[in-house]
Amino acid sequence: MKWARRNSPWLLHFNTGACNGCDIEVVSLLTPRYDVERFGAKLEPSPRHADVLIVTGPVTRQCAPRLKMIYEQMPSPKFVVAVGACSCSGGIFQDCYNISGHLDQIIPVDVYVPGCPPKPEAILQGIAKLLEKLKG
């Protein structure tokens, strides 16, 4: 199990109010130049199958219950990567009225990738760090 998780983590991406900048960079990971699949990772549409949740954006009020729902649907053990300044700290939107707080106030976070948006290389590194953590 552990071996499989380490060598083939399935990723689920959820946008909780991001401006698209981070999302595009996450999608870029799939494409030939960055190719996240060489880590055995795969972007997976269903929370039921995913090991790692990649969250982008500050958490809007409307998304917060959904985010919890998705997190609860994922099988344990599960891991969360916060991508971008917004999900790490709320970023530029932290004081907006429709924001219900940053990511780690709502669900536990394992890896933070700062940047606005972080470069795909940085997100890759974040995922690699997580895999290292899983090894240990």
Next chain:
Amino acid sequence: MGQFDKAVELLKNNLANSIVELKVPRSRKAYVFLKPEKHRDAISLLLKQVEDTIISTITGTDLGNEIELNYHMICGGTVTLKIRVPKIKPVTKSICDLISGANLYEREVYDLLGVTFEGHPNMERLLLPESWPKGNYPLRRDWKAPENQEDIFVSEEAPKPKSVSGASESLVNVIVGPQHPVLHEPERFSFTLDGERVVDVDARLGYVHRGIEKAAETMMYFQDVYLVERICGICNAAHTTVFCQAVEDIANVETPPRAQYYRTIIHELNRIHSHLLLLGVAGHLLGFESLFQHVWRDREPVMDIVERITGNRLMSGFNTIGGVRRDIAPSTIEKTLKTLKDVRKRADFYKKVFEEDATLRMRTEGVGVLSRKDALKLCVVGPVLRASGVASDVRKDDPYAAYGEIPFNVISYNECDTWARLMVRADEVLESINIVEYALDNLPEGKIRVRVQRKIPEGEAVSRVEAPRGELIHYVKSDGSAYPYRVKVRAPTLANLMAFPDAIKGGFVADIPSVMGSLDPCFSCTDRMAFIQLNSDQKWHWSLDEVNNQKKQEGAYLVGT
């Protein structure tokens, strides 16, 4: 006489009694202050007498005791019609019966400012969560977020399927969203299906509503540039350009020509990468996975140029009020021209793929048709409008930055279907490459920015640009301080979204992703659906991919042919 002058003359001659004030501070920009409730007369006059008039958006501004409504009409330029309603009883007549494109804009004003539009077909929340307390209108100046934030943070009820008149046993309600893992942003759509056919669609927006317009009021103009940049990561240069233009207009500053050219260049690079992105996504949605990978690989060099010029791949931070922040080094110019040569080769190739590939054409031709007439009635913008045979482009109709001096063609197709919408983009990539090359070859000498005071004099301005997805409009009002009084943003997706029900109604389930994709919404289609059988209330979940697979197995994948 141009359309714009005709519109202004018409208003002057026919509605002299209803007009309180009429100003034309700049070419192609008019502000008409009307007596209460006279907006309907003015709008129907424009719609009847001036060809191709559309409404861009409605801005509501809280003025203290009154709420001002600005109807931004587009007819060769922007004609802003203003009326005021008292804040204690903010009611006015809806204009949806005159122009159906106003539907979502009226709902937005209702949601955020509490103005009721009498006669609106569906006066309901658009952006705020269902749990938002009644009587709280965040865009009113005196509104403050409640101390105890948890009060308004109640979990949202599960969406109820809307029953359709004449519902037969076979009608199924499908809810898509808001979570969908592959692309873009969360939104929820509720489709009503009769077997394979789509009968109706209802959209629920606001999952990414962050309250940027309110936040903009609490930051200084110079800070706001970075805020509006983060409205959308893809077309960020369009947002900063349009915001800076509006502020420069109020402050009456002329941006130096070199800065105008730089803005154009970065704006077009944005368009190139955004269109390539969409063409790739279209490949993915049509099940043509290798096309997606190829296009995105070829998009990377464009990102490299942007990074080299501005220091970042996406958020450029390049524009500022009064000009741009960096000069472009000669070596970078050389590199850019060289890269663009390669990109052009690839773009030519992809255009050919979309033109000649039999499967692609079968999946997209005649699918999601939006007629010219409907497109105008619904006020769609950008490539969607141009694919319905209307050659309208802000860059040509109302030139800004350096577009007045650069030769380029406006692409339009008459097929009105998904294929045409993709082709418009394929062609525009090539056109944009021409523009960047021309601009780099003809860069004027001189300064790249002028200093602008922190405090912006009193005034207001509407500014428009052609973002990759269509016309983007900002309205800025200043009260003479360093902080804007009101910033209003209408992004192209909101306009184009209204076309989705029309384009998909009567179509097949399997075509939902591609039609949605061809509108290039900033929140693309969704991957998880809940199917609700109306008669038994049973629910189950499918991903959109699973739906596609089902279709494949049934051999019905190439529907619509």
